[in-house]
Amino acid sequence: MKERKDMTADSTFAGEAKQLFDESVEGLDGQTRSRLNRGRQAALEELKTGRPVWVQWAPAAGLAAAAIFGVVLWTGNQPVDQLTPEASVADFEILLTQDSFEMLEDLEFYSWIDLDEDADAALEPEDIVG
Amino acid sequence: MNACVASFAVSCESGYRRGVSTLQREQELNRFLAEVEKRALRIAEISVRDRDEALDLVQDAMIKLARKYADRSIDEWTPLFYRILQNRVRDWHRRQAVRNRVMVWFGRSGNEDNDYDAVATAPDPKGRTPDEQLQSHEAMQGLEVALCELPARQREAFMLRTFEGLDVAGTATAMGCSEGSVKTHYFRAVHSLRESLGEHWQ
CATH class of the missing domain: 4.10.290 (Bacteriorhodopsin Fragment)
Structure with missing residues (x-):
């Protein structure tokens, strides 16, 4: 109920x-x-x-x-102005060599040799042809 | 040549039938959703206590029904629709619980913007005196508060059986449980509500 x-x-x-x-x-x-x-x-x-x-x-x-x-x-392919790793390693090696200070003293001489080598390299092909 | 014409005619006929069938389905679904959407909104609103959130949940449920179950028979739509909606409501409560925990961790209360006022949002029934309207609002507000205090499964069972008028089998489908569980949840819900609202409710 x-x-x-x-x-x-x-x-x-x-x-x-x-x-x-x-x-x-x-x-x-x-x-x-x-x-x-x-x-x-x-x-x-x-x-x-x-x-x-x-x-x-x-x-x-x-x-x-x-x-x-x-x-x-597109932005990834743009040239970036920075030192290449090879160049950095080369600089580092130069700094570590014993005669680096001597090289600094004769800086003008070394730059003259460098220019001279470049001039020889530019003339080489003509010599071969000649 | 005649074969080509005949196959073209058959193709047109089947395309036409498919178009008519889709249109008919669309009309049936439109009628069904128009019939069920307002009650569904109020049921969701009572569950989440926020009309905007409830509108989003109902729209999600309508879209999912149309996308996944439009090809089912019309008799299946009501329990399926409410099953989708109840799942959405449960997910919403889970997200709210996580949100509230995070807010507490950051030193803020998660309920700062939860200033739901059932009286302010309650609609005005037509053709009633202000006193009668107020009485109805208060009774409905009391019922909503009591419903919110029920365990979620009891609330679901009560709303689907009483408000939506689903039978035990339909409610079981909508809730994803056995018919026996529906009967138990419903029985406990009615008794808890009667107890909390008292004999002189309304």
């Missing part, structure tokens, strides 16, 4: 809760209804195209990625 009464009370309570809920649903404002409508249209658009909306932007995204890649490649 008590169980039956409880069930009736539960049922009445659920009915009252449902009524309140339905009233709150009916009273939704226009802005909210409009946003729901827009959401529904977006969902139906997915059905029409048969593919996700983001897929439609894939070609544009691909082009943008390719452009960025191209720019990165």
Whole structure:
């Protein structure tokens, strides 16, 4: 008997809760209804195209990625004004040699020899032909 | 030549049928979503206590239903839709829990902008005196607060059975559990709500 009464009370309570809920649903404002409508249209658009909306932007995204890649490649090929590692190592070796100080004293002489070697090298091909 | 014309006609016919079928499906889905969206929004809103968040969750659920399950039979749509929505709501609660932990770690409360006011956002029922409206608002606010205090599974069972009117099997599909669990959750939810709201509720 008590169980039956409880069930009736539960049922009445659920009915009252449902009524309140339905009233709150009916009273939704226009802005909210409009946003729901827009959401529904977006969902139906997915059905029409048969593919996700983001897929439609894939070609544009691909082009943008390719452009960025191209720019990165182009800037990467620009000559950079810096000492090459070989040159740095050569300089270091010169500094470590015992006679480096003597070389510094006769700097003019060594530069003259260097110029002379360059001039000989420039003349060499003509000599061979001649 | 005749064979070519015939095959072209068959191809056109099948294309036409496919187009009509898609259009029909679209109309059916539109009707279904229009019918269910407002209740779904209120159910999500009661769960997350924020209308904007609830709108986003409902829209996500609608899109996923259209993308993945539009080819299912119409009878399956309601439990599937609510299953998607409930999963979204659970994910939202998980994200909020993580966000709140992070905010606490940074010395801020994660609920600073969570100033949800059920009375302020509650809609105005039509054709009622202000006193009746206020009484309804207060009763609904009390119900929402009591629902929020329930364990998540009990709340889901109550809202799907009572507000959406799903049967036990449909609720079980939507919640991803057995029919026995639905009955238990629902029974406990009703008793907890009646106890917390009291006999003189409404």
